[in-house]
Amino acid sequence: MIPIPISRAEALEQDAADPLAERADLFDLPAGVTYLVGHSLGPPPAGARARLSATQADWAGDLVRSWNSAGWIDLAERTGDRLAALIGAQPGEVIVADSVSVNLFKLAAAALPQARTYALFVEEDEFPTDQYIAAGLGGLSGAQVRQLAPGGGFDALKAGGVLIKSAVNYRSAEVADMAAHEREAKRHGTRIIWDLSHATGVLDLKVGADGAVLAAGCTYKYLNGGPGAPSFVYVSNALSGKLSNPLPGWMGHAAPFAFDEKYVPRDGAARFASGTPPILSLAALAGALEALEGVDLTQLQAKARALGALAIARAKAIGLDVPSPAEDARRGAHVSLRIAEGYPVVQALAARGVMADFRAPDTVRFGFSPLFLTYAGVWDAMDALADILASKSWDQPRFHSRAKVT
Amino acid sequence: MIPIPISRAEALEQDAADPLAERADLFDLPAGVTYLVGHSLGPPPAGARARLSATQADWAGDLVRSWNSAGWIDLAERTGDRLAALIGAQPGEVIVADSVSVNLFKLAAAALPQARTYALFVEEDEFPTDQYIAAGLGGLSGAQVRQLAPGGGFDALKAGGVLIKSAVNYRSAEVADMAAHEREAKRHGTRIIWDLSHATGVLDLKVGADGAVLAAGCTYKYLNGGPGAPSFVYVSNALSGKLSNPLPGWMGHAAPFAFDEKYVPRDGAARFASGTPPILSLAALAGALEALEGVDLTQLQAKARALGALAIARAKAIGLDVPSPAEDARRGAHVSLRIAEGYPVVQALAARGVMADFRAPDTVRFGFSPLFLTYAGVWDAMDALADILASKSWDQPRFHSRAKVT
Numbered sequence: 001m002i003p004i005p006i007s008r009a010e011a012l013e014q015d016a017a018d019p020l021a022e023r024a025d026l027f028d029l030p031a032g033v034t035y036l037v038g039h040s041l042g043p044p045p046a047g048a049r050a051r052l053s054a055t056q057a058d059w060a061g062d063l064v065r066s067w068n069s070a071g072w073i074d075l076a077e078r079t080g081d082r083l084a085a086l087i088g089a090q091p092g093e094v095i096v097a098d099s100v101s102v103n104l105f106k107l108a109a110a111a112l113p114q115a116r117t118y119a120l121f122v123e124e125d126e127f128p129t130d131q132y133i134a135a136g137l138g139g140l141s142g143a144q145v146r147q148l149a150p151g152g153g154f155d156a157l158k159a160g161g162v163l164i165k166s167a168v169n170y171r172s173a174e175v176a177d178m179a180a181h182e183r184e185a186k187r188h189g190t191r192i193i194w195d196l197s198h199a200t201g202v203l204d205l206k207v208g209a210d211g212a213v214l215a216a217g218c219t220y221k222y223l224n225g226g227p228g229a230p231s232f233v234y235v236s237n238a239l240s241g242k243l244s245n246p247l248p249g250w251m252g253h254a255a256p257f258a259f260d261e262k263y264v265p266r267d268g269a270a271r272f273a274s275g276t277p278p279i280l281s282l283a284a285l286a287g288a289l290e291a292l293e294g295v296d297l298t299q300l301q302a303k304a305r306a307l308g309a310l311a312i313a314r315a316k317a318i319g320l321d322v323p324s325p326a327e328d329a330r331r332g333a334h335v336s337l338r339i340a341e342g343y344p345v346v347q348a349l350a351a352r353g354v355m356a357d358f359r360a361p362d363t364v365r366f367g368f369s370p371l372f373l374t375y376a377g378v379w380d381a382m383d384a385l386a387d388i389l390a391s392k393s394w395d396q397p398r399f400h401s402r403a404k405v406t
Numbered sequence: 407m408i409p410i411p412i413s414r415a416e417a418l419e420q421d422a423a424d425p426l427a428e429r430a431d432l433f434d435l436p437a438g439v440t441y442l443v444g445h446s447l448g449p450p451p452a453g454a455r456a457r458l459s460a461t462q463a464d465w466a467g468d469l470v471r472s473w474n475s476a477g478w479i480d481l482a483e484r485t486g487d488r489l490a491a492l493i494g495a496q497p498g499e500v501i502v503a504d505s506v507s508v509n510l511f512k513l514a515a516a517a518l519p520q521a522r523t524y525a526l527f528v529e530e531d532e533f534p535t536d537q538y539i540a541a542g543l544g545g546l547s548g549a550q551v552r553q554l555a556p557g558g559g560f561d562a563l564k565a566g567g568v569l570i571k572s573a574v575n576y577r578s579a580e581v582a583d584m585a586a587h588e589r590e591a592k593r594h595g596t597r598i599i600w601d602l603s604h605a606t607g608v609l610d611l612k613v614g615a616d617g618a619v620l621a622a623g624c625t626y627k628y629l630n631g632g633p634g635a636p637s638f639v640y641v642s643n644a645l646s647g648k649l650s651n652p653l654p655g656w657m658g659h660a661a662p663f664a665f666d667e668k669y670v671p672r673d674g675a676a677r678f679a680s681g682t683p684p685i686l687s688l689a690a691l692a693g694a695l696e697a698l699e700g701v702d703l704t705q706l707q708a709k710a711r712a713l714g715a716l717a718i719a720r721a722k723a724i725g726l727d728v729p730s731p732a733e734d735a736r737r738g739a740h741v742s743l744r745i746a747e748g749y750p751v752v753q754a755l756a757a758r759g760v761m762a763d764f765r766a767p768d769t770v771r772f773g774f775s776p777l778f779l780t781y782a783g784v785w786d787a788m789d790a791l792a793d794i795l796a797s798k799s800w801d802q803p804r805f806h807s808r809a810k811v812t
Binding site for chain 2 (some may be wrong): 226244255280282
């Protein structure tokens, strides 16, 4: 575990020793900005820009032939294989497609006939979309939908249905014990759909080793794929042949250009592709992933947590309530602080170049992307926060007047 | 109706008189290419490039704040409003989201409880995805799925279920009589989901006046939105309040950032948004639509059909079988020719700069995008085809050896 620096000098020393330090050069970030919002929208990696330019040139130059000549036709699969390496999956187990909402729907619908009971479970503090999707699927399929108390997912595994569960809670950053959940699920004929949105690209995920068989996740947060970058689907190779995609579009067909009347799904996770993927957004994602190429996931996770631990230590020192787990192993890469004046405080931070996000009514979230943040940068951001709170410098009309912009 | 030119000189005269001629300047097309594949992937309009650059600059500069400062948050709606004008819909009746596959699923699922019987109908010569999606939805919802003979959709309207029907058939270009279908559907408690993929951006569609209430369509064909550009959904304002999106993602919520447990859908077609839209691909589409800004849809349709009529006249003159309707009013903007040696002929055309597409076993399709094609260009393309067929110049090893490239 990386020690928590107790001075700016120590923070600088840790930066000097940081094995990921060079990765920051791969990002385009405005000067003077400390970007603690990588858990919401990652900044553009240079690779995304390069791939987007190349893709535009292919579109203009080779036109429709680019589907083959530029490799668009299997870009979702190839990008999936790159993502597989980041979550501990095998080649062929991940495909990029659609949005997290649509993918959770597809996976949960495909899992329902496999589970012991025809029921859907979601904890009530999950990201709201996960709950809306469960309700929508329940309405269409006739599956019973049960909302659970926060943390109630584990006990509900006894019921034998389908649980939609975040690996890292979007608000608290609490990490779920994936292996323990899966062991319990298998005992009871329950399927778990993991939402990896706040975990991918920062934690040392091992979906295969932990027994996870179904997951979806977001690529525009810590993977820096660009605004609304397409989502990914993970299906273990052991299971994919037994599953039906309820949204069988032509891109999930084994021979899309045969224009068969009969649907013959592709092997592996690729059967969960539906329509034509948005190639420009997908190309940006493919390029963005170059920033994670060859990265050691244990180093990535260790730095994300060390930055979070530094923020927590300093927040506690100034008397703030920190709802996120203090223990590193239980925490993802973001930290939530409870600040009654959270909204204007986030504005005041922004005025000093520190970008954070606010979630009503009183939560300030900092996301610690280990690829481009520094220990000294986080140290300084916490200095700024301490100063704003001590001087109550948010309490000025100019911040309130900018409210609508953020 | 525009007369069919009977000489190259007449074709040039028509180009000189073409009210849409200037629109070609808005496209980046390689020199020497006659692009008859706009029905498959439109070429890049300059507006798409410009919007994509601006969006990348917003991502790098204003980062996550661009959701508000650059208007990403309502870009799907604003782009939908632009599309509404192209299909005869009202503002608020169109939203850009997901793929055609996913949107047909959402609309058909939402329409089922509204129809007199819980059944889905698709003609067997519809685009295969439309059939796969009906089958997938049937499996999940329990709705009966019936495949109909080609053209059998009209008679099936008596059955009171949900019919998925193309406004223009992807293969033959046959146009469906939307108003007649809708009158019949209303008599029998049937809902029609129109697939406008091969109709939007070339025909003078009037969904509102024709009584259509539900439709989805593609934006990367004649709308030139870029590879895999997101699809659109049309829902009449009279109906939208009564429909539930079975994939209720947070972007269809009335207050997405309130993170409510309860799903409160937005007004209008926007309730059919699901997850976060792929902003880079969406921005390219928004820019691409500038090429259609202010265009007179009757002129657009007249030119598309006149180019098609020219191709048909010349194809018949050289003895080819033309499965597409000869009558303009019954034909969309593409023309299918039956050529036994279609595959190598398409290669031979490409070697002369004429891009067309081939669909097994023997169909050569030409798409007549009225925004960037000329009468003389089509004349010359048909000259090239006649010459290739007369000289059998496709029958050379070099074309066969390039087979895998196309």
